[in-house]
Amino acid sequence: MLFKKSVLAALLMWSLNSWALPADIQAAKDEGMRLWGISEWIEMQPYLEQSAEAGDVESMYYLGEATRLLGRGLTTEAMEWYLKAAEQGDPYAMLRLFQGGACIGGKCPEGSDDWREAALGITLPKAEAGDPEAMLAMYYIYANLDASRLTSVYNFLGIPTRAGKWLKRAAEAGLPEAQTRWGRHIMNGRGWYFTRSRRLEAAESWFSRAAEQGYVPAMEKMDYVNREQQDFEESWRWRQQASNSGNIDSRLGVGWCYLDPSHDEEWCPNEQDKTKGWAILYAMSHELGGKGAEDIMDWNREKLTADQKLEAEALAEAEWIGRHPPLSRFPHRFGF
Template sequence: MISQVVISIVLTLFFSSFALAQLTHEQQAAKDKGLVLYNQSDWYDSQPLLRIAAEAGDRTAQYYLGEAIRLSSWYTTTEARKWYEAAAEQGDLYAMLRLSSKDDLCRVMETCTGKSGEKWREHALKIARERAGKGDTEAMIVLYIANQGLAWLEKAAEAGDGFGQYLLASVYESGKGWFLIPGSREKAIGKWFKASAENGFSPGMYLYTNFLYKHGGSEADVGYWLKKTAEAGHIEAMVSYALNIAHLPERYGLPLDLVKAYGLTYMLSKLEGGGVGPEDGKRNLPRIAEKMNERQIQQGIAFAKEWEKTHPPLSYFAPAYGY
């Protein structure tokens, strides 16, 4: 969800030779499909596709290939580190943060090679500050993640960054930040979740839906945002939305639509990655089918195929620097 930033003038020539190179149609298609699978927590099947673009010099593919390898292996392997380094050398701030992590197994085993983690962190902070000073909200968020102060995240949110707004609301909800006036924390949380939702940031939409549900929002508003989030491809929202339009149960005034409910749940059941989606889909599909005849079920499958043509891919919307 978050793109990458340039490292330093020293690497300009190296950066230009790769970052400005255009992927072929086939390489771009592989990258796009790899990122879709990655965001469905399919960290194994995403790797061969991401590797095609990574080997062609695409730094986004290099970073996410490193992530997929790390997550599937449960630690930063030598190969994952290789791809982080490739991305970091092209200016990827998140790759630099990964390379500076004290949790990297090679640091524990004292087998790390190349530039030290401290050097990568210095680079990341230097370039992030330069870019943040020019209004780059992504760099501001990186500075917050790198423990440079909550003020950076607040600046990103105030500048209109949907992810920054979502993250700030979540941080406030966790108890961070100072609020002297009673009730002002809850108002700020609602304000920033709403701003993120209205920005079209899917995780922000989902958490704003939850915020409305927990804080007495109208059924119509909760139903509206749940539907909108599901339509954006948010897997967890789709699980809930499908059950609601199947009236299992219905809580938000959403009309009964068994064909649509079956189609959405059918898509979830076919996911091959991790997370709640496939499991919930397989568990809920028979419950919905019990209320349908065979003709309706076939209509549901046909609905799913048409939905995939006109809507974004299903996704957990994994943060660029998460897990």
């Protein structure tokens, strides 16, 4: 169905919900988003359905994301959730709708650009007025429109494209998500840096700005760039900070380093604490299941006595399980 101009005009209000949800509904949303962070796409849905039914646009969008990922594509059910969010002015939902089959086999029916134009119309005025979140949305809009991912930030001469310019503006405006993404583009070879050390320094400067604001994915990148620069003490400091903030991979690395620092002495500059390491991994296994933490525990099972394991499990119950920020993979809001 083609949109009428009056419908598109109504979408240009960016009417994302700004009211507070009732406490019980907010708790349900929080649990749904926690499950989203660990890729539990089925389990999260009953919780976010409660907040979506209460009018929470973000919940509608992430229900669309979960349904899309479960269905390995833009299924009818996913499109229905995106449509609900888009009708409330969510530009990311509009982009998903634009991706969802308006153009088939290289042929686009008349009016297929409506959602793309709606996303631009709703976002551009706010971005030009200085809203960093809107600037970041403009990056995703233009990156989505580029002919290929290779040109989504820089063209072949290394000159930022429209997408790259908006991303950099959002980063310069202080938005940590944009700062981290801009740093990642630098790490991935974008821009003119004639030595690896200069590239690492440039990326680190952006990751540092975001990490100092408490943005956990940037803390993980600070661990990485400091390791690449052979500053293992600083790398370890950031890995601990990311772990304490809930990053799954960082928590796994910290637990392994405490349990057996000899497995990588440069990566693990800490003193061994087998009880603490086992406690961290036991807590992760308890909260997440899966094979990551359990594999490391299996490899090191003979290093602890039965009493030490019991002590570690008690420590996990007292200090880790349910007593730290929720574990998360911190997925991108507009990922693959």
